[in-house]
Amino acid sequence: MADKQAAHVESTATEVPAAIGLATRPVAPDHPSQPAPTGDTERPASRPSLADIIAEQERIFIERQPESARLAADARQALAGGVTSSWQISRPQPVWLSHGSGSKLYDVDGNDYVDMHGGYGVSLAGHGHPAIVAAVQNQVTRGTHFAQPTRDALTVARELTSRFGLPQWRFANSGTEATMDAVHLMRAITGRDLVIKVEGWVDRVLREYPGQVAGMILEPIMMNAGIILPDPGYLAGLKDLLHAHDALLAFDEVKTGLTAGPGGATRLTGVTPDIICLAKAIGGGISVAAIGGSHQVMQHVANGDYEMVGTFNGNPMAMAATRAMLQEVATPEAYQRIDALRERAVEGSRALAVPAQRRRLPAAVGQVRAVADIGAARRERYRQI
Ligand SMILES: Cc1ncc(COP(=O)(O)O)c(C=O)c1O
Numbered sequence: 001m002a003d004k005q006a007a008h009v010e011s012t013a014t015e016v017p018a019a020i021g022l023a024t025r026p027v028a029p030d031h032p033s034q035p036a037p038t039g040d041t042e043r044p045a046s047r048p049s050l051a052d053i054i055a056e057q058e059r060i061f062i063e064r065q066p067e068s069a070r071l072a073a074d075a076r077q078a079l080a081g082g083v084t085s086s087w088q089i090s091r092p093q094p095v096w097l098s099h100g101s102g103s104k105l106y107d108v109d110g111n112d113y114v115d116m117h118g119g120y121g122v123s124l125a126g127h128g129h130p131a132i133v134a135a136v137q138n139q140v141t142r143g144t145h146f147a148q149p150t151r152d153a154l155t156v157a158r159e160l161t162s163r164f165g166l167p168q169w170r171f172a173n174s175g176t177e178a179t180m181d182a183v184h185l186m187r188a189i190t191g192r193d194l195v196i197k198v199e200g201w202v203d204r205v206l207r208e209y210p211g212q213v214a215g216m217i218l219e220p221i222m223m224n225a226g227i228i229l230p231d232p233g234y235l236a237g238l239k240d241l242l243h244a245h246d247a248l249l250a251f252d253e254v255k256t257g258l259t260a261g262p263g264g265a266t267r268l269t270g271v272t273p274d275i276i277c278l279a280k281a282i283g284g285g286i287s288v289a290a291i292g293g294s295h296q297v298m299q300h301v302a303n304g305d306y307e308m309v310g311t312f313n314g315n316p317m318a319m320a321a322t323r324a325m326l327q328e329v330a331t332p333e334a335y336q337r338i339d340a341l342r343e344r345a346v347e348g349s350r351a352l353a354v355p356a357q358r359r360r361l362p363a364a365v366g367q368v369r370a371v372a373d374i375g376a377a378r379r380e381r382y383r384q385i
Contacts, residue, residue, distance in 0.1 A: 100127025135324035166292035175254030175279035186215035188306035215248030227366025284325035
């Protein structure tokens with residue numbers, strides 16, 4: 001799977017592979033044909049410029065998708081920016097999809113694609129996985145919403161405890177909600193306002209704002225700037241440091257959740273934080289999120305210090321899909337297959353990186369369990385941010 005910056009969908013057309021995927025870098029919707037940066041100033045006069053190559057590939061891309069082009073034009077009237085989420089604004093036009101099956105996606109023009117986008121990290125199960133389909137089909141006939149708990153919620157919470165190590169859980173609908181809950185919860189528990197959310201200078205912030213920091217939230221393995229693993233001991237040191245200042249540690253495992261392994265980055269690194277936020281892949285494609293906490297943390301939810309509420313929290317459809325995802329899809333056998341596929345992806349990415357590296361361009365291949373990517377992100381540079 002690739003993250004939103006590096007998302008790319010491979011064309012299956014034999015004659016011309018697509019150069020641009022489902023969600024390339026967002027561009028202003030009013031300027032869909034902006035000229036691309038050239039980037040190759042030392043090019044011999046006989047070779048086409050990067051801008052020419054991109055323009056040609058965009059032409060081929062649009063030509064192959066007349067129905068997408070028509071829908072995109074219509075959508076500019078009815079949908080803000082012509083899309084349903086601003087990340088979908090893409091160049092030269094969003095691809096309008098018809099359906100997905102397994103690892104493939106099909107657009108409204110009948111083109112098929114290998115799904116390397118993965119719905120921003122959701123589609124670990126692939127499209128139409130029989131276990132997810134059965135769970136959702138079964139639940140849809142029994143009722144889609146009650147705003148009361150169902151048995152599946154208990155099964156899911158226990159399964160998450162066994163994978164991630166935290167004893168108590170609540171549910172929400174998106175990664176945004178889960179991480180917002182984590183921040184609100186840390187503030188409610190400590191009675192402090194400040195939350196650290198960047199790497200670097202943590203010690204200094206804690207010393208400069210004594211008694212004011214509620215906690216810190218971070219991706220334990222960064223996936224939004226290339227795949228960047230923490231230095232050995234970094235997360236454990238962070239936890240000790242925050243606890244020494246009576247502040248809490250929250251892991252944003254929205255992306256890493258099931259993709260960094262069956263127990264996410266938490267199990268992989270062996271550091272259990274006070275709070276874990278999960279979303280994306282855990283619902284097998286259905287919108288769901290989970291917030292886990294220690295007994296000490298979750299007692300503040302139980303006693304109402306922090307009211308963690310939401311109409312759709314623990315929705316039965318979402319719980320049924322999540323139960324199926326955890327018990328029937330993200331199994332030890334599945335991770336064996338994932339490992340083999342990732343190794344192939346890494347091998348291919350390394351081969352792709354070689355020409356760029358020969359030109360001294362910073363092409364780096366990142367990997368962790370179900371995710372591999374190739375990008376320009378460099379660990380040293382990220383550390384300076
Ligand atoms: C690390 C991380 N946290 C939180 C979110 C927000 O999740 P959602 O889009 O489900 O609200 C994202 C979304 O990409 C993410 O990558």
